[in-house]
Amino acid sequence: MVLEILFWLVKTFSYFGIFLVGFIATSTILFPFPIDLATFFTPAFGLHPFLVSLAVGTGAAFGELTGYYLGVGGGTIKIVKKSRLTKFFVKFFEKAGFLTILITAFIPFPFDIIGILAGISKYDVRKFLIATGIGKIFKALVIAYAGYFLVPYIALFIGRI
Template structure:
């Protein structure tokens, strides 16, 4: 069994699904706790934001922290972690086998990635929606990793700055 086949097999396994579900629930609970009372999380600083971002979505996490941290460093930490998190989907897609079925919408995404490349990736990363599918398709379509991760990071960075500035303008 090749490494690519091992990755696909692992991602399809029940163990992977259970672990990711469990981790997702924990991250959701932690994000909710931070939203209610961010003070205990503040001691972890930017590295804490990075780690939480690398483990899962953090758009909601950044909102309560925006008034406690430098917004640009907060966005950098969050975007860096999210770029690492989103890279997992690219790796799985690049393994050569799609884990999900390819309906017409998926084929349209693949076509737009092939046509517009980094520009399409950048604009999709600005939008808060399940971005993993973009990583899967970009990897499957053979988009080089560097051409995937840079616009992913930049889009998340800009999105997090906008979220943070919006939150600050709401508070002050």
């Protein structure tokens, strides 16, 4: 059902549809969404994998702002502010925040946690968005090109069954 809606968005709105898929999929906090599967099959709709990766990666980066701002709001709670863990992550994001965000946005990892921690740490939202965007775009690039090259073979294989 969810995949049908995602594919409908792509078929109906083309690149803007895959942007929406990226945004919707990552704006749901700690709720898994099949964004990678949608990205993999999108080139089968005749969309260019490079442009797909730009659209879905950008949408995903903006969607991750929900976790970031949840962290900003949660960081104002007195208990969270004074926590040793919060102080640790504030220092950590000052030293290696950009690289950490970029790498975790690329790998299959529950990225919502990083967004929330970055928000609690009051990490610069522009840096967060840029690092997240770069990581998500490169991840989508790998997945979209894999789909572009593999979907025809998958279709042939399924046709033989």
